[in-house]
Amino acid sequence: MSANPTPQKSTNLHVGDAKPGCKKNDPILVIDNVKKTFGGLTAVDVEHLEIPRGAITALIGPNGAGKTTLFNLLTGFDTPDTGTWSFLGNQLAGVPSFKVAQMGQVRTFQLTKALSLLTVLENMKLGAKNQAGEKLINALIPSRWKKQDQEFEAKAMELLKRFKLDAKKDDFAGSLSGGQRKLLEMARALMTDPTLVMLDEPMAGVNPALTQSLLEHVLNLKNDGMTVLFVEHDMHMVRHIADWVVVMAEGKVVAEGAPDTVMREQAVIDAYLGAHQDTDLGVVTGRIQVISEEDK
Numbered sequence: 001m002s003a004n005p006t007p008q009k010s011t012n013l014h015v016g017d018a019k020p021g022c023k024k025n026d027p028i029l030v031i032d033n034v035k036k037t038f039g040g041l042t043a044v045d046v047e048h049l050e051i052p053r054g055a056i057t058a059l060i061g062p063n064g065a066g067k068t069t070l071f072n073l074l075t076g077f078d079t080p081d082t083g084t085w086s087f088l089g090n091q092l093a094g095v096p097s098f099k100v101a102q103m104g105q106v107r108t109f110q111l112t113k114a115l116s117l118l119t120v121l122e123n124m125k126l127g128a129k130n131q132a133g134e135k136l137i138n139a140l141i142p143s144r145w146k147k148q149d150q151e152f153e154a155k156a157m158e159l160l161k162r163f164k165l166d167a168k169k170d171d172f173a174g175s176l177s178g179g180q181r182k183l184l185e186m187a188r189a190l191m192t193d194p195t196l197v198m199l200d201e202p203m204a205g206v207n208p209a210l211t212q213s214l215l216e217h218v219l220n221l222k223n224d225g226m227t228v229l230f231v232e233h234d235m236h237m238v239r240h241i242a243d244w245v246v247v248m249a250e251g252k253v254v255a256e257g258a259p260d261t262v263m264r265e266q267a268v269i270d271a272y273l274g275a276h277q278d279t280d281l282g283v284v285t286g287r288i289q290v291i292s293e294e295d296k
């Protein structure tokens with residue numbers, strides 16, 4: 001599989017004006033009135049949002065905007081106060097996380113969930129088991145679980161090769177670098193051949209040496225026919241690979257559009273300025289460049 005250095009952007013994704021809640025030509029996820037409060041704080045309050053199929057969508061917004069909470073709700077890791085959402089036309093509200101994964105919607109975590117005292121290969125196989133759900137009948141009949149285990153191992157090795165982690169298959173996950181853990185997390189998410197891959201801050205804590213490789217892997221997901229929705233603060237990554245950008249602030253969707261245009265919108269500039277008193281917002285060739293304190 002070869003990486004594409006200048007990604008082919010998907011266009012013609014939306015219907016009518018690019019604005020919060022706009023319809024998509026071919027939505028994979030449709031979200032309606034999803035609200036989540038923690039005590040008196042409204043973390044998520046999304047009236048309507050559609051995620052286009054077969055494209056890469058970035059979910060951006062200042063710290064505390066509600067991005068991770070929305071991910072948790074959509075994948076069954078948390079329950080909303082109100083709201084419905086459908087994935088490929090199937091209603092998902094109330095569906096537990098392992099079933100959501102079985103249906104083809106998987107996610108990674110901001111803080112990688114790799115189990116440090118298991119090997120890389122064991123992590124991969126466990127990911128598949130968690131996502132596939134344990135069938136009691138398989139656990140009771142040795143020939144069945146052995147066959148399933150062999151299948152998981154073959155699939156895991158194929159993916160580990162693709163992510164250049166095969167040489168590390170017997171290493172403890174705890175010995176991997178931050179970037180390698182992100183790769184492991186992404187590889188593990190692919191164990192069940194998902195349709196929609198949701199990545200929570202894939203670039204956070206990644207050494208620059210692995211950045212390009214991670215970008216290529218995300219682009220390859222789309223080239224392989226998957227839909228990607230990712231949360232990211234790295235605006236270079238967003239501009240480079242996203243076909244569509246959804247901007248959240250204070251729980252709401254405040255803007256949507258193609259990367260180059262959406263970052264010029266006043267609502268987006270206001271959202272970042274409002275929440276990031278310590279963030280330097282420069283306008284580079286008419287687009288927002290967010291420079292965090294760590295980048296300086």
Ligand SMILES: Nc1ncnc2c1ncn2[C@@H]1O[C@H](COP(=O)(O)OP(=O)(O)OP(=O)(O)O)[C@@H](O)[C@H]1O
Nearest residue numbers: 038041042043061062063064065066067068069070
């Ligand atoms: N379990 C929780 N209990 C209480 N408050 C929470 C909980 N989870 C999130 N919040 C609050 O909800 C709001 C949204 O948080 P969330 O983590 O979803 O934002 P985010 O956009 O992902 O931020 P970041 O970019 O910093 O990861 C924040 O004010 C956060 O403090």
